[in-house]
Amino acid sequence: MVNRGGYNCRHQFSYVNPDWYEEDGEESALLTDKVKPKAVPNPKKSIFGEVSKDEKVLLENAFGTETSPFSKAITFIPALKTLKKSGRGFYRRSDDTLNIGSNRIGVAEEMKVFIHEYTHRIDRIIGVKFLDDKALKLKFSKGVSDNINKAGGFNSISFLKAESLVLDTKVLTKGLKKRRLGFNDEWAKVTAKQPSIFEKAKLEKYYEKLNKELKVVLTDNEIKTYLTSNGRTASQAGIYKFKLKLKNKILAPRYDGGFDLQFSGDFNDYIGAITKETIGAGHGKYNYSKYRTIIRDGNRTFTEGQTLEAWANHSAMTMNPNIIDNKAVKEIERKLMKYFAPNTTKAFDDVVNNFNNL
Numbered sequence: 001m002v003n004r005g006g007y008n009c010r011h012q013f014s015y016v017n018p019d020w021y022e023e024d025g026e027e028s029a030l031l032t033d034k035v036k037p038k039a040v041p042n043p044k045k046s047i048f049g050e051v052s053k054d055e056k057v058l059l060e061n062a063f064g065t066e067t068s069p070f071s072k073a074i075t076f077i078p079a080l081k082t083l084k085k086s087g088r089g090f091y092r093r094s095d096d097t098l099n100i101g102s103n104r105i106g107v108a109e110e111m112k113v114f115i116h117e118y119t120h121r122i123d124r125i126i127g128v129k130f131l132d133d134k135a136l137k138l139k140f141s142k143g144v145s146d147n148i149n150k151a152g153g154f155n156s157i158s159f160l161k162a163e164s165l166v167l168d169t170k171v172l173t174k175g176l177k178k179r180r181l182g183f184n185d186e187w188a189k190v191t192a193k194q195p196s197i198f199e200k201a202k203l204e205k206y207y208e209k210l211n212k213e214l215k216v217v218l219t220d221n222e223i224k225t226y227l228t229s230n231g232r233t234a235s236q237a238g239i240y241k242f243k244l245k246l247k248n249k250i251l252a253p254r255y256d257g258g259f260d261l262q263f264s265g266d267f268n269d270y271i272g273a274i275t276k277e278t279i280g281a282g283h284g285k286y287n288y289s290k291y292r293t294i295i296r297d298g299n300r301t302f303t304e305g306q307t308l309e310a311w312a313n314h315s316a317m318t319m320n321p322n323i324i325d326n327k328a329v330k331e332i333e334r335k336l337m338k339y340f341a342p343n344t345t346k347a348f349d350d351v352v353n354n355f356n357n358l
């Protein structure tokens with residue numbers, strides 16, 4: 001299968017552009033001149049400690065105005081040097097530049113990019129201290145095997161959780177072919193029997209009845225909200241199709257390696273990062289393979305690129321400020337995260353809780 005493209009951190013689909021592989025944690029080869037810090041640190045302290053003026057408003061919108069594990073982590077690290085809002089979204093550690101990008105539409109979507117990139121920033125800045133500060137590393141190492149703990153050359157917190165990705169990948173890929181066939185068969189069967197698409201009321205009734213008979217991890221109302229938040233049709237047929245995917249625990253993109261648009265871009269990227277794109281889609285298998293391997297499981301390798309992206313997506317979805325019909329999209333998506341990837345979701349929840357010990 002040809003790699004048709006990928007998602008950058010702005011989660012805007014684009015054809016593969018070697019540029020963006022450089023960003024998002026990896027130092028850019030394009031960066032030759034030092035960029036002068038644009039934001040002046042605000043001497044007035046906030047719950048986030050010393051932060052730049054530009055950063056403060058965004059931090060409050062993204063992480064709230066009350067002390068939290070995230071506010072503790074942000075207090076622990078220095079103020080952001082440069083904040084940008086144009087072109088592609090990325091975080092670049094070499095000069096501490098965070099770019100929210102300019103292409104995601106809507107405040108909630110823009111905020112999710114900020115949370116995603118800020119999580120990379122926290123991950124990188126704290127992770128790089130582990131080499132010299134074993135006590136700090138220990139705060140994040142509970143339940144981590146010696147094998148991972150002693151692995152050198154990694155500069156992130158999230159790499160410590162690689163074993164959770166292994167566990168979830170095992171479950172998600174076992175019998176995957178059969179589950180995909182099961183979904184295709186079931187969907188083909190019900191669509192073959194459905195009333196004409198020109199008889200809308202009948203069609204809705206037909207799928208409404210099927211929906212009543214099929215119970216999954218989300219209610220029909222939750223699915224409706226979720227599909228709406230992803231810009232998809234929330235018809236009874238759309239809801240039923242989504243339920244069949246949950247029943248078979250798959251994402252079903254229109255073509256191999258593509259995005260399943262009934263799920264959010266972040267969710268596609270989350271599962272893609274965990275399974276190195278065996279399921280899900282986002283940064284691309286090639287991109288993940290460029291990073292250093294943390295752990296192997298049979299033929300599979302799990303790299304630092306995977307743990308970095310999985311955690312950034314975990315934060316963006318967990319903190320998602322989007323509310324539709326009075327329902328918080330994050331609460332719905334958290335159920336999907338726990339259903340598809342319980343180990344990884346728990347592991348990164350633990351990292352967030354560990355921030356309280358900083």
Ligand SMILES: [Zn+2]
Nearest residue numbers: 009024309312
């Ligand atoms: Zn990212």
